[in-house]
Amino acid sequence: MKVTKGSANDARPLPKLVASCQTQVLDGMEVANITSEEVLNARKGVVEFLLINHPLDCPICDQAGECHLQDLSFEHGLADTRYEFERRTFEKIDIGPYIKLHMTRCILCYRCVYTAQQLTPERVHGVIGRGDHAEISTFIEKAIDNDFSGNVIDVCPVGALTDRTFRFKSRVWFLKPMDAHRNCEKCSGKAVVWMYGNEIYRVTGRKDQYGEVHDFICNTCRFEKKALEDWTIEGPRDIDRHSVISQNHYENKTVTVK
Amino acid sequence: MSRKLLLEHAHIEGINGYETYRKHGGYRAVEKALKNMAPADVLEEVKKSGLRGRGGAGFPTGMKWSFLAKPEGVPRYLLCNADESEPGTFKDRYLMEKIPHLLVEGMILSAYALGANTSYIYIRGEYSWIVFILEKAISEAYAKGWLGNNILGSGFDCDLYVNPGAGAYICGEETALIESLEGKRGNPRIKPPFPAVKGLWQCPTVVNNVETLAAVVPIVNEGGDNYARIGVGRSTGTKLISAGGNINKPGVYEIELGLPMEEFIYSDDWCGGIKNGKRLKACVPGGSSVPILPHYLVTKTAAGENRLLSYESLADGGFESGSMLGSGGFIVYDEDQCVVRNTWNFTRFYHHESCGQCSPCREGTGWMEKVLERLENGKGKLSDMDLLVEVAKKIEGNTICPLGDAAAWPVASAIRHFRDEFEWHVREPEACMQRNYGLVKEKAEMA
Numbered sequence: 001m002k003v004t005k006g007s008a009n010d011a012r013p014l015p016k017l018v019a020s021c022q023t024q025v026l027d028g029m030e031v032a033n034i035t036s037e038e039v040l041n042a043r044k045g046v047v048e049f050l051l052i053n054h055p056l057d058c059p060i061c062d063q064a065g066e067c068h069l070q071d072l073s074f075e076h077g078l079a080d081t082r083y084e085f086e087r088r089t090f091e092k093i094d095i096g097p098y099i100k101l102h103m104t105r106c107i108l109c110y111r112c113v114y115t116a117q118q119l120t121p122e123r124v125h126g127v128i129g130r131g132d133h134a135e136i137s138t139f140i141e142k143a144i145d146n147d148f149s150g151n152v153i154d155v156c157p158v159g160a161l162t163d164r165t166f167r168f169k170s171r172v173w174f175l176k177p178m179d180a181h182r183n184c185e186k187c188s189g190k191a192v193v194w195m196y197g198n199e200i201y202r203v204t205g206r207k208d209q210y211g212e213v214h215d216f217i218c219n220t221c222r223f224e225k226k227a228l229e230d231w232t233i234e235g236p237r238d239i240d241r242h243s244v245i246s247q248n249h250y251e252n253k254t255v256t257v258k
Numbered sequence: 259m260s261r262k263l264l265l266e267h268a269h270i271e272g273i274n275g276y277e278t279y280r281k282h283g284g285y286r287a288v289e290k291a292l293k294n295m296a297p298a299d300v301l302e303e304v305k306k307s308g309l310r311g312r313g314g315a316g317f318p319t320g321m322k323w324s325f326l327a328k329p330e331g332v333p334r335y336l337l338c339n340a341d342e343s344e345p346g347t348f349k350d351r352y353l354m355e356k357i358p359h360l361l362v363e364g365m366i367l368s369a370y371a372l373g374a375n376t377s378y379i380y381i382r383g384e385y386s387w388i389v390f391i392l393e394k395a396i397s398e399a400y401a402k403g404w405l406g407n408n409i410l411g412s413g414f415d416c417d418l419y420v421n422p423g424a425g426a427y428i429c430g431e432e433t434a435l436i437e438s439l440e441g442k443r444g445n446p447r448i449k450p451p452f453p454a455v456k457g458l459w460q461c462p463t464v465v466n467n468v469e470t471l472a473a474v475v476p477i478v479n480e481g482g483d484n485y486a487r488i489g490v491g492r493s494t495g496t497k498l499i500s501a502g503g504n505i506n507k508p509g510v511y512e513i514e515l516g517l518p519m520e521e522f523i524y525s526d527d528w529c530g531g532i533k534n535g536k537r538l539k540a541c542v543p544g545g546s547s548v549p550i551l552p553h554y555l556v557t558k559t560a561a562g563e564n565r566l567l568s569y570e571s572l573a574d575g576g577f578e579s580g581s582m583l584g585s586g587g588f589i590v591y592d593e594d595q596c597v598v599r600n601t602w603n604f605t606r607f608y609h610h611e612s613c614g615q616c617s618p619c620r621e622g623t624g625w626m627e628k629v630l631e632r633l634e635n636g637k638g639k640l641s642d643m644d645l646l647v648e649v650a651k652k653i654e655g656n657t658i659c660p661l662g663d664a665a666a667w668p669v670a671s672a673i674r675h676f677r678d679e680f681e682w683h684v685r686e687p688e689a690c691m692q693r694n695y696g697l698v699k700e701k702a703e704m705a
Binding site for chain 1: 426428443448450609610611612613614615617618620621622623624625628645652653655656
């Protein structure tokens with residue numbers, strides 16, 4: 001984001017581009033977002049850099065259809081890559097019985113690390129190494145053993161952390177997301193169940209329009225309650241019209257035009 | 259020879275011990291400050307001296323200190339950045355190894371000026387033996403009452419600790435240094451808030467380079483005005499330059515800022531000319547991250563003026579035809595050196611040292627390294643130069659800390675000034691493996 005006018009008191013523009021999520025808004029501040037050539041160029045650059053070491057395995061990736069990187073590259077990316085060297089690859093790792101870590105797809109956003117540090121009392125999971133040879137890792141491949149560990153799957157923007165109980169079961173756009181809840185002693189019990197017919201394929205947390213998780217849910221709700229009678233179904237989840245997941249499923253909520 | 263302020267006594271046997279240091283006027287400045295001066299007076303002297311940060315950015319130290327927030331009931335910290343890891347720079351190492359007490363003394367003075375009761379020296383892990391030298395100096399200072407509680411009866415308490423890093427260039431960035439000192443992964447923080455407001459453990463913090471803190475000693479001894487008389491314009495005082503490369507006398511020199519580049523490279527008092535009577539090809543005047551200068555821009559600026567060793571003169575011409583004083587890692591190349599190989603080497607360093615927090619730096623440095631490796635080994639393409647410039651441009655300015663810029667500048671400047679040589683590597687892949695390109699031609703000559 002380009003700040004074209006600092007504030008009412010100090011009209012000087014900021015010299016560097018800034019991240020909108022961490023810049024304090026000041027009175028009279030003026031910003032240029034998609035109207036600034038510089039910003040678009042910089043974003044395009046970042047997407048290109050992100051894709052350098054990311055495999056193009058979307059056809060077999062569980063995250064496809066709800067992947068932030070996919071959306072970003074659709075928005076800014078080029079059709080081909082200028083990178084002509086070998087990409088980094090890793091073996092897949094099981095961290096615990098529920099989570100699969102596939103580092104090859106990781107874009108090192110650190111979201112899972114921050115989430116785990118906020119949610120869990122012990123630090124069992126972090127980043128090792130630095131630069132483009134850094135890895136997300138548990139403490140010497142020790143399993144993440146915690147009631148809320150499954151939330152790292154929800155915050156992962158790409159398919160690096162996936163649900164082992166759901167891997168390769170279905171493409172997400174074939175499933176219908178439904179708001180549902182259950183009485184849970186560990187968490188709020190408010191979740192989204194992803195259904196095909198009357199079968200629940202997977203359970204995730206509820207996310208808002210920006211992809212932020214509302215309520216973190218526990219592992220019991222996420223991984224072990226997959227029977228229809230476990231849940232009270234509230235109704236179809238409101239999914240953004242532009243998302244592939246909304247395709248062929250629902251009409252939008254009726255909005256009265258005045 | 260010009261005046262020496264920092265290394266005046268460095269040659270004396272035993273100066274790293276307390277007794278000898280004291281005999282040669284050591285801790286005089288602490289005595290003077292703590293007995294006769296208020297903290298604000300010390301700050302005022304530093305402001306008057308015009309001292310600028312010696313770590314690379316050259317930010318006026320007095321101004322930095324006056325930005326320090328002073329909320330009630332919150333401790334303030336002074337950190338010494340001894341994580342000197344820039345290729346080509348080794349001045350702090352020399353200073354700490356030879357006269358560790360000078361740094362200790364400078365830190366006591368600075369801590370007094372800032373009202374910081376706890377100070378840390380964050381030293382790079384590779385300087386493992388210097389940790390012991392500093393610790394010995396600190397324990398001597400404690401024993402003689404220069405550190406600890408109520409120093410010289412002034413009521414000022416000061417504790418000083420040495421903390422070795424684990425060996426990472428990125429921890430020389432001030433916020434990464436703070437993170438590392440807190441025991442976390444050394445990733446730079448997003449600014450603002452600046453360390454002067456929220457630094458170490460969320461308290462106001464000042465981070466200064468070793469040489470900057472040491473320079474406070476002569477400033478207090480001689481007075482800020484006298485210090486400001488040395489040097490030219492806004493580049494005041496003396497600067498340690500660690501000269502290396504193809505010169506007859508490599509080493510650490512203390513110069514008065516404003517010394518002509520020509521004199522520094524060719525005079526027998528300093529570097530003593532290029533080794534084996536060869537010709538100068540290029541010069542990196544301030545450590546690996548500053549733009550490289552081709553031979554025709556080293557001693558003269560693009561405008562034809564004499565180039566001086568000062569912040570302003572080296573920056574003359576901006577990125578087009580200038581460079582920066584940086585941290586004073588002075589590297590000289592003779593006509594037999596290969597700029598492509600050198601650029602590859604620098605980029606390999608930045609690739610290895612990038613913390614990986616921001617995508618442009620994490621992925622871009624690796625990409626540039628691979629392209630440069632290909633070029634150096636005669637497997638490049640003519641389009642690679644434009645690709646490198648493009649990648650460097652995408653990195654520059656789009657990262658949290660300056661490591662991305664530092665990685666991009668040497669590549670961009672090398673291609674700007676030495677494009678012929680890069681293209682020669684592509685056109686004559688066999689020849690580039692056997693011999694070197696030689697000198698670049700000045701633009702005027704080519705026309």
